[in-house]
Every structure is written in C-alpha cells, then in structure tokens.
Amino acid sequence: MIRVLLVDDDPLVRSGLRLILKGAPDVKVVAEAADGAEVAALVTDHSPDIVLMDIRMRGMSGLAATEALRARPAPPEVLVLTTFNTDEHVLRALRAGASGFVLKDTPPQEIVAAVRKVAAGEPVLSPAVTQQLIAQVSEGTGGGRETRAERARAQLALLGDREREVAVAVGQGKTNAEIATELYMSVPTVKTHVSRILAKLALGNRVQMALVVYEAGAAL
Template sequence: MIRVLLVDDDPLVRSGLRLMLSGADDIEVVAEAGDGGEVPALVDEYAPDLVLMDIRMPGVDGLAATRLLRARPRPPAVVMLTTFKADDQVLSALRAGAAGFLLKHTPPAEIVAAVRRVKAGEPVLSPAVTEQLIAQVTQGTATDQRPEATEARTRLDRLGEREREVAVAVGQGKTNAEIAAELYMSLATVKAHVSHILTKLEHTNRVQIALTVHHAGLA
C-alpha cells in the first residue's frame, strides 16, 4: 500500500482528495492536516510514503513544510497542489525538494496515477505547470549568461559521459524505461545511474535533476 498524508487548509479539498484516492486498491490515506505545521508530527506518527500538500496555506505553508521534511533523514516524497496555473512558487517548491506539482482540478485518475509514479521514483508535473516552469527557467537573459546556467554546468561537469546522457534524458521528462530503451541500458543500470547522479549533483529527486539540465540549456 502507498501511504498518503493529505495537507490542505480546506476541509472540502481534503475530503475530495480522500474520496478519489480511496477508490484505488493500492493507496491508503493515513492522516490529514489543515496546516503545514502539523506535518512533522503526523509523519512521525503515521510514516506516510507521500505527502500531498497545498502550497498556499495561511499558517505554515507547503513550501516551509517541505523544507522541514526534506531536512529530515529518509523523508517522504512531497507532491504540491495548487489552484493557480501559473504559481510563482513552482520553482521554489521544486528546489526545496518537492517531487511534483499538480493542479487541484487535475482529473482524479491522473492524481491517482501521479501518486503511483512518485512512489516509483518518477517526477510528476501537470502540463500547465510544466509550461510555467520552463517559462520561468528560460525567461530573462540568455541561458548561458544567467548565474543559474553557470552553476548548472558546473554541477553537470561532475558526471561521467553516460551519467550525463541519463541526466539529459531525465530533463526531457523520460521515464526509466524510456531511458533504458533509448540508451540501450538495462533498467537496473538506469536506476543506478540516476542514484549516482543524485549524489553527485547533491539533489534529492529527479525533478531537481531536470531543473539543473534545463538551467544548463541541455533540454
């Protein structure tokens, strides 16, 4: 079972999420919270695999709660929820360690699929959020002139040739299976490369790898 903690200040939103997730045989909502400040204690008590959390809450918001969780040993994955198509905190949330970002009006089947993908180690981003993310990463001065680009290229220089190929494929949104087929590797080899990339780049999830690749202008 995939154990999920729901965090949203709106009880109706939590109720709707619980209803849609309860229809899946492999997902269990173990607890709910109305504020990010409740999250650490609930994680200790219920040990969820994934936290589905609103980014905007009046008390401790999702961004602050994510930072608190990612600072802990073996934290659960975090998927952010928002009602805004162009949320100005997308990049901040992903840099803080969120494994994905979904719009609240995402169809139920897609939210269930997203929970499963994150549990499997894959990132999830609604198409509208992906468009906004790419726009934020590429806006402003030329890519090769931005400080983020220099830092990203420096990080990627730590990788070996095959690791770099895998990183670029991750940045293009490919799954492990797609990367394995494209680069003629076994699935186990791809997973090993991703693990090494995370360590070398000092990242916590695939979304951060993708951000680095985009900042470097390679995807």
C-alpha cells in the first residue's frame, strides 16, 4: 500500500485528489494538510511514502516545506502539484529533491500513475517538461549561472566514463531500459551505475542527477 499525504490550501483540490486516489486499490491517503507548516508533524505521525505537495499556498509554501522535508533523514518522496509547468518554483523544488511534478489538470489515471512511479523510485518528468527544464537552466544569466555550471562540471568530473554516459542518458530523460539498450548493458547494471552516481555526487534522486547534467551542459 502506497501511503500518501495531500498538501494543498484549496479544500476542493484536496477533495478531488482524495477521490481520485481512493479509486486506486494500492494507494491510501493517510492525512491532509492545508499549509506547509503542518507537513513535518504529519509526516512524523503518519509516515507517508509520498507527499503530494502544492507549491503555492498561503502560510508556509510547498517549496519551503519540500526543502525542509528533504533535509530530514529518510524523507518521503515529494511529488509537486502545480498549475503551470513553466513555474520557476518547480525547478527550485526539483533541485531541493522533489521527484517530479504533476499539473493540477492532469487526468485522474495519470495522477495515480505518477504516484505509483514515484513510489517505485522513478522520476515523473515528461519529455516536454525535460526540454523546458533544460531551457530554464540554460537561460539563467550572471555569475550565479556560471557558478552552477562550474560546480556541475566538477561533479561530473568525479564520475568514470561509463558512469558519465549513464548520467547523461538520465539527463536526457531516458529510462533504465532505454539506457541499457543504448549502452549495451543489462538493466540491473544500469541501476547499479545510477545508485553509485547518486552516492558519489551526494544526490537524492534521478531528477537531481538530471539537473546536474543540464547545468553542466552535458545533455544539450
């Protein structure tokens, strides 16, 4: 059973999400919050596997709540809820360790599928969204952008040649099966490489790995 915490300041949105997830036999909504400030205590009390988190809320934002959650030991996965897939806050949430995001107008079956994917350790980013993230990273200007690019290139330099190939493929939005086919290795070997890369670069998930690749310019 996948345990879910719903976080949104709109009671109608929470009600709709609760009904959608109630129809999935392997998903259970264990608690709800209307403010990011409530999240930490609810996570402690209910031990959810997934937090379905709205970004823009009155009170403590979902962004701040995500950053606080992901700083905890063994945190639940965070799946961001947003209205616009170009929201600049989404990129910051992904950098903080969110495993992906779903739009609020996503069809019900796709929301359930997204929850299942995140629970299985897979990021939820469509190819179109991946391209938008690349564009957002590339359009940054000034010293901050240069510093991030230099830091990302230094991180990738820590990897072996094969690990770098896997990291770049992850950054291009490819699945483990696609990477295995492209690089002539087994899926378990790809998974092993991904785990080693995450450990070497001190990253929380594949989305953060993809962002490092984008910032280094290696996926372009």
